Amino acid sequence: MLSFLSDYTLHNVMFGAALIGVISGVLGCFAVLRRQSLLGDTLSHAALPGVCLGFLWSGTRSMESLMAGALLSAALATLVMLTLTRRTRLKMDAALAVTLSLGFALGVVLLTFIQNRGGAAQAGLDSFLFGQAAATVRADLYPMAAVVVIGLSLVVVFWKPLKLMTFDPEFAAVSGLPVRLLELFLTGMIALAVVVGLQMVGVILMTAMVIAPGAAARQWSASLLSMVLIAAALGALAGVSGGVISALAPGLSTGPVVVLVASAIALFSLLLAPQRGLIPSRWRRHHRRSHTSSDRILLTVYELAREHGDWSYRVEQGAVDAYYGMVTEPLLNALAQRELLTAAEHMPDEGQHWQLTPAGYEYAAARSRAQNAHRRLRQAGRGS
Amino acid sequence: MNWTDPTVAIVLTGALVGMSGALLGSFLVLRGNSMLADAISHSILFGIAIAWLLTGQTSGPLQIVGAALSGVLAVFLIELLTRSRRLRDDAAIGLVFPALFSAGVVLINLYAADVHLDEHTVLLGEIGFIWLDTVTLMGVEVPRATLTLGVMLLVDAAFVLAFFKTLKLATFDTDLARVLGLMPGLVFYAHLSLLSGTAVAAFDAVGVVLFVSFVVVPPAAAYLVTQRLVSLIVLALGIAAASAPIGYWLALWWDVSIGGMMALSTGGFLLLCYGWRRFADRRALGSTPVQPPPSASA
Numbered sequence: 001m002l003s004f005l006s007d008y009t010l011h012n013v014m015f016g017a018a019l020i021g022v023i024s025g026v027l028g029c030f031a032v033l034r035r036q037s038l039l040g041d042t043l044s045h046a047a048l049p050g051v052c053l054g055f056l057w058s059g060t061r062s063m064e065s066l067m068a069g070a071l072l073s074a075a076l077a078t079l080v081m082l083t084l085t086r087r088t089r090l091k092m093d094a095a096l097a098v099t100l101s102l103g104f105a106l107g108v109v110l111l112t113f114i115q116n117r118g119g120a121a122q123a124g125l126d127s128f129l130f131g132q133a134a135a136t137v138r139a140d141l142y143p144m145a146a147v148v149v150i151g152l153s154l155v156v157v158f159w160k161p162l163k164l165m166t167f168d169p170e171f172a173a174v175s176g177l178p179v180r181l182l183e184l185f186l187t188g189m190i191a192l193a194v195v196v197g198l199q200m201v202g203v204i205l206m207t208a209m210v211i212a213p214g215a216a217a218r219q220w221s222a223s224l225l226s227m228v229l230i231a232a233a234l235g236a237l238a239g240v241s242g243g244v245i246s247a248l249a250p251g252l253s254t255g256p257v258v259v260l261v262a263s264a265i266a267l268f269s270l271l272l273a274p275q276r277g278l279i280p281s282r283w284r285r286h287h288r289r290s291h292t293s294s295d296r297i298l299l300t301v302y303e304l305a306r307e308h309g310d311w312s313y314r315v316e317q318g319a320v321d322a323y324y325g326m327v328t329e330p331l332l333n334a335l336a337q338r339e340l341l342t343a344a345e346h347m348p349d350e351g352q353h354w355q356l357t358p359a360g361y362e363y364a365a366a367r368s369r370a371q372n373a374h375r376r377l378r379q380a381g382r383g384s
Numbered sequence: 385m386n387w388t389d390p391t392v393a394i395v396l397t398g399a400l401v402g403m404s405g406a407l408l409g410s411f412l413v414l415r416g417n418s419m420l421a422d423a424i425s426h427s428i429l430f431g432i433a434i435a436w437l438l439t440g441q442t443s444g445p446l447q448i449v450g451a452a453l454s455g456v457l458a459v460f461l462i463e464l465l466t467r468s469r470r471l472r473d474d475a476a477i478g479l480v481f482p483a484l485f486s487a488g489v490v491l492i493n494l495y496a497a498d499v500h501l502d503e504h505t506v507l508l509g510e511i512g513f514i515w516l517d518t519v520t521l522m523g524v525e526v527p528r529a530t531l532t533l534g535v536m537l538l539v540d541a542a543f544v545l546a547f548f549k550t551l552k553l554a555t556f557d558t559d560l561a562r563v564l565g566l567m568p569g570l571v572f573y574a575h576l577s578l579l580s581g582t583a584v585a586a587f588d589a590v591g592v593v594l595f596v597s598f599v600v601v602p603p604a605a606a607y608l609v610t611q612r613l614v615s616l617i618v619l620a621l622g623i624a625a626a627s628a629p630i631g632y633w634l635a636l637w638w639d640v641s642i643g644g645m646m647a648l649s650t651g652g653f654l655l656l657c658y659g660w661r662r663f664a665d666r667r668a669l670g671s672t673p674v675q676p677p678p679s680a681s682a
Contacts, residue, residue, distance in 0.1 A: 032471075037478040038419050045593070088661065090413075094604045097418035101597035102651040108594065108644035109635075116639050130489065204426075204593070208482030215475050252493050256486035263483035270470055278468055 010247060013133045016141055016200055017243030017258065018236040023148045024193040024206070025213035025235025026155060029228050030186055032214035033166045039187060040210035042100040044194040044203045046077035048107025051128050051198060052114055063140040066128075067147065067195045074191035077103050078184070107203070131202035131255035133243045144196050151192045154185075155228075162186070163224055200243060202255040212262035213238065219273035234269075238262035285326060292324060294331045295367060298340055301356060302364035311361050314344045314353040335360070393515035393527045395629045398646045400533040401586045402624030404540045405598035408579045410617045413603040415555050419474075420459065421599040423481040424576065425583045425592040427458035429488030432584065437495060448532070448584045455580025456573065458484055509591030509643045529588050536585045540578055544617075547571060552613055590643040597647035598624055605654040608661045623653040 024040075031037050047070035054069025055061060077099050084095040111126070127135055155162065164172040165182050173179045190210060197206045217231035242258030271279050297320060305313040320328045332354055335341040340360030346353040356364065412421055431454025435447040458480050465476035514529040521531060544551065553561040554568035561568040579599070586595050606619035631646030638645075 032475050035472050035474050037472075037474040041419075041422065041478060088608055088658065090604055090607065091416050093416050093418040094413050094600065094607075097413075097422055097596060097600040098604050098651075098654065100422060101593070101600055101647065102654075104593050105597050105644045105647035105651070109638075109640045109648055112641040112644065113638065205482050205486060207478050208486070211475055211478040212482075215471055215479055219470060253489060256489040256493070259482050259486040260490065263479065263486070266479055270465075270468070276470055278470065 008138075009134060009136070010244065012136045012138060012141060013200075013243045013247045014240050016136050016144060017133065017239030019141070019144050019148045019239075020193075020197045020200055020209060020258075021213065021235030021237065021239030022232045023151050023196050023235075024209040025217070025231035025233070026152065026228050027186075027189045027193045028210040028212075028214035028235070029217065029224070029231050030162060030166055030214075031190055031210055032218060033224075033227075034186070036186075036190075037211045037215075038096050038207070040190050040194060041207035042081070042096045042103070043074045043077060043187075043191050044197075044206035044210075045100045045107070046103030047071075047074050047191075047194055047198065047206075048104055048128065048203045049073050049110050051203070052107060052110035055114060056110070063143045063199070066198065067143055070195045070198060071191055073103065074194065075188070078187050078191070104203075127202070128198055129202050129204055130253035131197070131200045131205070131258070133200045133254035134247045134250075136199055140199055144199070147192055147196050151189055151196075154189065158182075158185070166224070200239070200254050201258055202253070205255040205259045208259040208262055209235065209239070212259070212266040216262075216266040216269035219269040219276045222275070234265050235262070238265055288324075289326055292326070292328075292331065294334050294338075297324070297328055297331050298335055298356075298360060298364050299367060299371075301341065301354060302361070302368060305356055305361075312355050314346050314355045316346070316350070317352040317354060320354075340364070390512075390515045391632070393530055394511055394642060395632050397514055397527065397530045397533055397589050398511060398628030398632065398642070399625045400530065400537050401590055401595070402598045402602065402627055402646070402650070403621050404533065404537040404582045405586070405595060406602040406620040406624035407537075407540050407544055407617065408575065408582060409599035410603040410606075410613075410620050411551055411555050411575060412579070413600060413607060414613075414616075418600050418604075419477055420462075420576065421579065422596050423458050423462065423477050424455040424580050425595045425599075426481040427484040428452065428455045428580055428584050428587065429592060430454045430484040430491075431457075431488075431580075432587065433488040433491040433496070437491065448536075448581050451584040452577060452580035454484060455583060456577050459573070459576050509587065509589050509594060511589045511643045511646075514589055529585075532585045533589070536582050540582060543574065543578055547574075551575065555613075590646070594643050594647040597650055598627075601647075601650035601654055602627070605650070605657040608654075608657040609664075623650060627653065 028037075028040070031040060050069035050071065050073025051066050052069070053073065054065040054067070057069065058065035081092075081095045081099050084090045084098065085092055090098070161172065161177050161182055164175075164177065165179065165186070169179060172182070193210055194203075194206045197209055201209055213231040213235035214227070216234050217227045220230050221227040238261045239258055242261040243254055245261075246252040246254040246257040269277070271277055274280055300320065300323065301315050304315050305311050317329065317332065320332070329352075332341060336343060336354075339357055340363055341354050342357050342360075344353045344355040409418075409421060412418055428451050431451030432447070434454070435441075435450040438450075439447060441447055461480045462473065462476045465471050465479065466473045471479065515527050517528045518525045519528050519531060520526075550561065550566045550568075550571050553564070553566060554571050558568045561571075583592060583595050586598075590598070602620040602623040603616065605623055606616045610616050610619060627646050627649035630652070631649040632642055634649065635642040635645035
């Protein structure tokens, strides 16, 4: 299988895919955090007419002109979106969808226009829909690498304002930062990421490359810097593995394979990341529930009653829930079954309350005394 | 009337796609969920590929229902991800539909490379050839796609007429609809299921991405000039219906994609409505240009 591909092609694919993964991972973090994930979707669809115009203008399939065209039409798309949201009553979602669909329609029209005029090179344009890694040549990589270097250095230079813009745009505006300009800058950066991915991932699926690494990295990290670094690594991983798989299997478009790998990484992260992952956090909740005995809750109610000097003090269920950070109702019900607690009416609309029964008071007092004695014993043991 | 005449069949089919899309899209745009149209129309490719693998066909009522299920699946997954509070809704949309779409493309790549179903057809449609595939209905020969889309439009219209009040209330005041026991969540899913079904029926003709234009652009254009729901829907339907013949003749004139040109024509109407709105605003306040208030979301 490998003999079909020279190492040359494979190296190109791996290098190009890594470039795409890094730039879209880094810039995608800002899009995901700023709730602008779908901007990448619109900009990538709207890049298609630019690619066609770049081809018509230069007459060849040179990467530079196609990328320049794509950037230009992404900029125009941004302008249309801003006009629609600022000057009409259309909301952001409608502006995104309108720009996306009309941009793509224009791209399709231009694509057929080029195809019907003939020309051998037009066959290559089709691959911009879904990406074709194997068609990458060394000369394509230079403009891609240049854009990536420019994009990353801009992120480094403007790191502080970008961070502020992402987490607290109001404060950024108040502290005198040119917020509008920075917003445009971030949009332009996403357009850059899209443009780099045109050749390999294609216009339809670049959106996933912008979102998936950032969304995955978010699950593993609690600071912007670590999120950006992890997203870059995950993006590169998805790009390289997807690119290589599709280059080795003829007939497989690259974009979908890369996106499936990126989606699998995101799914894995959502489920299994140690802190935010759904399975670990569900396990922790379960663990906490099964390791909190009903006796501890009874003792809490008892302590509260003692603090208030009233054995029949009514404790609010919500307070117990908040104290234990979980739903304690099943345990409270179990205690009521053992006739140690009883549900109590407080005032109407005040939520469920519970109070000790005389038996519950006796039981809790005995437990509390035993516990205190035990604690004293342990402290005495440690002291000696 | 000769239904299999290419011009009649193409223009009629385009208008049917546009009208059923615009009808359902009106509620979507007003509710602020326009990007779900994009998500659904991409996601159905997964269902189309699966239905093709199981039955060997891409058209037919069973295929439409089966493929539409994957659009509903996408909406369900998006809700699931958003509810887990690990991602915001925009990222959830952007994560789910590319995954389903990619799975569909890979399935087609692997198992259906040389048959009727290829990813470019799915993406762009071939409205220019729909008149070749015909069925006989009550002794009259009609193109299959036209018939399917006609039925789809009737179903959509029946749904909107039957649940008009519920849809209206669920769109403008979801909480009130819920309190009144109208089950806006259920209506929401029914509405999106129909949208998926319509997208599947339309994919032969215009492809999945261009379908988004017909769903979103006519209602958005109409919303610029009217704020009444009924007139918005009627105007959106009119724009969609008019875009089909205009797009068809422009496409013939320039020798470009018919589906693409029809979709682009809806954009022409959007521009028209935008111009009309600006003109009306200007005239309403004398010659002083209107400065809109700074948008709250900016």
